[in-house]
């Protein structure tokens with residue numbers, strides 16, 4: 001029953017060489033608990049949980065002020081550090097749709113903030129590149 005969803009999708013979209021990246025919005029247990037199922041999957045990288053490991057993976061030079069563009073092959077995403085809820089929180093901005101994926105940094109309801117000053121800075125800089133005061 002391991003990675004059943006992925007294997008099912010690959011049956012409908014056969015191609016050699018599919019790679020998989022398992023990256024998280026942050027490292028709270030409810031986000032990373034399933035990682036073990038991917039650790040021995042071929043052509044799969046499970047990104048580490050620390051801010052340093054996330055910055056290294058995305059190529060963010062100056063955490064948390066920096067950003068990085070991630071080209072998935074014709075689809076460019078932007079990784080935006082958003083510490084506050086968690087020290088290694090990162091949001092993903094999809095230029096194609098204008099959607100900002102924020103993990104637990106922004107959602108309706110009660111939020112838990114570990115570092116409120118960092119959280120305030122993160123929220124002030126979550127717009128498209130060039131629109132923030134960072």
Ligand SMILES: [Zn+2]
Nearest residue numbers: 026028085104
């Ligand atoms: Zn969380």
